[in-house]
Amino acid sequence: MPSFRSRILAASTLAAVLTVPVGAPASGETVGCDATIGGVDLGCLADNLFVFTNGSGDANWQASSKGYVGDVAVSGAAKFRTSGHFAYSGTISTDGDTIGKWHDIVADNEGQASSAIADSAVSGLSIQLDNAITQAASLPATPGFESVDAADLAGLNTQNGSPDVVVINVTDKMTVKDQLVITGDETDAFVIRWDEDADAANGFQGKVKFQSGGAIIPAGGLTPGNFVxxxxxxxxxxxxxxxxxxxxxxxxxxxxLIEGGEDFDGGGFFTGYWLTTGKPGDGKTSSLSNAIFVGGWYTSSTKFSLTSGSSGVHVAPPVTTTTTTTTIHYTL
Known part of the structure; x- marks a missing residue:
């Protein structure tokens, strides 16, 4: 198999043409709660830190934690579970008639947390998540990025004054313990698909793991909101x-700092908006220890557990109103 460098050199004379919806910029144009990033319509998902559209097997959100900032939407079918005390600032919404044990999270954060019960808007987020995953899966990979290791993302630079969309298939070495700096313009967008065989038809294979301070670091004009x-x-x-x-x-x-919150102390950093399904087959997500979400996590997983130092901060999509390009040319 050619080296990553040789694939990049081979692709340097090619241009990938990606058509995105009319009026949608490369990064994010937010109208109401409609955020489109790189041709992926996140709808109202990106208004939230977390969206859990299932959780019927287990929805465990517990201490310890440095704290969480941002709204959370959760299915009424979730099996709510929590223990201990941790800082949270935001609103927990559900389409059900209760958030069960998660009421304790709100009660422990009086004055900075609230809940919204029987919120019909939560039901629509499940469809929006499914549609966003389908859109992201259908985009053509940028030449040179059809099959790369996670480490190959380090040093990527698209800063050229034009809106670019880069679609990347990470198919190997999905454990990240280094800081991967990506530089670009504020109107750029990166859609990164983590899948060992780059075939969404059989589910997204493999486990993505961030640890030991590992993260994707936005640089130049980028923020976490430029990444899906x-x-x-x-x-x-x-x-x-x-x-x-x-x-x-x-x-x-x-x-x-929110009341009761503390600064982060290392961990595995998930930068951007993460759309996940859980493990193909059973839909379960591995237990998350010291997972730090910087952006948002939106999942249809049947079972998840946020514990042992996990924390999060919602980051809003970048707002760009001058970009009207409908066909984006990206040349490596």
Whole structure:
């Protein structure tokens, strides 16, 4: 198999043409709660830190944690479970008539947390998630990025003053413990598909794991909101340092730590908007220890567990109103 460098050199004379919906910029144009990033319509998903459209096997959100900032939407069919106390600022919404044990999370954070019961808008998020995953899976891979290792993302630079969309298939070495710096313009978008065989028809194979301070680091004009990921199972573990260039803790819009929150202390950092299905077959997600979400996590997983230092900060999509390009040419 050719080396990554040779594939890039071979692709340097090619241009990938990607057509996105009319009026949708390369990164994110937010109208109401409609965010389209790289041709992937996230709808109202990106208004939230977490969206859990299933959780019927287990929906465990527990201490310990440095804290979470952002709204959470969860199916009323979820099997709610929690223990311990941790800082949370936001609103937990469900289309059911209760959030079960998760009421304890709201009660422990009086003045900065609330709940919304029987919210019909939550039901629509399941369809939006399915559609977004389908759209992301259908995009053609950018030449040179049809099959790469996670480490190959380090040093990618698309900063050229034009809106670019880069679609990447990560098919090998999905455990990340290094800081992968990606540089681009504020109107660029990156759609990263984590799948060992690059064939979404049989589900997203393999387990994505961030650990020991590993992360994708946006640079140039990029923020976490320029990245959309699709994957099956995800995992994490602690260690390392908190990367510069990412939020350092669960802070309010004013920059202050939320009540009871603490700055992050390493872990595995999930940068951007993560759309996941759980492991193909049973839909389960591995237990997440010291997972730090910087952007959002939206999943149809039947079983998940946020525990042991996991934390998160919602990042809104970038708002760009001047880009009207409908066909984007990207040349490596």
């Amino acid at each position: 990921h699709v994957a099956g199972d995800i995992s994490s573990s602690g260690g390392g340092d908190t990367p510069a260039g990412l939020p350092q803790g669960p802070r309010s819009a004013a920059g202050d």
